[in-house]
Amino acid sequence: MTLSDELGAVVRAYLADRPDATWQAFARDVGAAGLLVPERYGGAGCGPAEAAAVAEELGRALSPHPFLQSAVLAVGALMADGDEDARARLLPELASGAATATVVLPDDGDLALADDRLSGSAPYALDGEIVLVYTGGHLVEAEPTRRTAYPTMDETRPLVSLTFDRAPVRRLGPGTSWARVRDLGIAALAAEQTGGAARCLEMATEYARSRRQFGRPIGSFQAIKHKLADVLLLVESARSAARAAAEAAAAEAAADTEAEADTEAEVFAAVAGSYCAEAYLTAAGENIQVHGGIGVTWEHPAHRYLKRATSDAQLLCPPRTHRARLAAHVFGEA
Incomplete structure (x- = not known):
């Protein structure tokens, strides 16, 4: 068993035993925040493979913990572009869970930096106490003038609107590595989507074994068998894509040739971002179909997975955008 497998097993057991644990408790007991x-x-001091293992279990449990934005994106941004002062000041707080952070990427809003003042808005951002922004070729820290929470369809994934009205900024370093940070986040999100899809398959399979019609389990009917077999293929393929993206992100961090590493990581991230999002949507939908009427009731958790799959498919770019990025590598810019 690898370190990633062991870490995943620990996180799964912890979330099952303490589903309502706070982020601070989760950070303290498991060390996931750091x-x-x-x-x-x-x-x-772990890498993207271990982060993917944790993300998969968080997705499986539909955990609301801010792992993606704080422990992956924010830490990734500080390590890639933050100067030593920024790292020494912010990373210990993030690692302990004492604070959370989020990252606004260049495509996330219409932000502009002038005279060390930030203006504009990021209409849909993951929530975090500390806001790091890539803008004007820099990574900066800024306090939003206004922070508005949304009543989201997926209540396990809080989103906020961040508005900056000439907000003063603290420059943390150059903003040249934002694409790397994005791809690191996509790899973690893909793992999370895989975990959710795997849980949908488990629920559907369990129900197909126990629900009886015409004197036998519905899982014995060919139509149900085919559904479950197709979802199994999607889940296993999604897991392979997510792990490949995490491995490429790890190789990128350790590469001697930066250009080649960037290209490979972007390709694997685009594949995972496209495939895992759609695999999760399909698995969540088929889970409801197998359950029938009970699958659309408020009391059953199946609808919550469909909501998470739907919101995740728009996070860090929808599948069509990932495919467009991939096409540029496969077919060239033309």
Whole structure:
């Protein structure tokens, strides 16, 4: 069993035993908040593969913990573009769970930096106490002038609108590595989507074994068998795509040739971002179909997975955008 497998098993057991644990408790007991933080800043010093293992279990449990935005994107941004002062000041807080952070990427809004003042808005951002923004070729920290929470369809994934009205900024470093940070986040999100899809398959399979019609389990009917077999193929393929994206992100961080590493990581991230999002949507939909009427009731959790799959499919670019990025590598810019 690999370190990633062991970590995933620990997280699964913890979430099953303490489903209502706070982010601070989760960070303290499991160390997930500081997984990507180097040991000198109070973290575990692990890599994208271990982050993917945690993300998969969080997705399986529909956890609302801010792992993606704080432990992956924010830590990734600080490690890629933050200067030493920024890392020493922010990473220990993030690693301990004492604070959470979020990252606004260049495509996330209409933000403009002038005279160390930030103006504009990011209409849909993951929520975090500390806001890091890529803008004007820099990574900056800024306090939003206005922060508005949305009543989202997926209540396990809080989104906010961030507005900046000439808000003063603190420059943290160059903003040249934002694409790397995005791809790291896509790899973690793909793992999370895989975990959700796998749980949908488990629920559908369990129900197909126990629900009886015409004197036998519905899982014995060919139509149900084919549905479950198709979802199994999607889940296993999604897991392979997500792990490949995480491995490419790890190789990118350790590569000697930066250009080649960037290209490979972007390709694998685009594949995972496209495939895993649609696999999750299909698995969540088929889970409801197998359950029939009970699958659309408020009391059954199946609808919650469909909502998460739907919101995740728009996070960090929808599948069509990932395919467009992939096409540029496969067919060239033309």
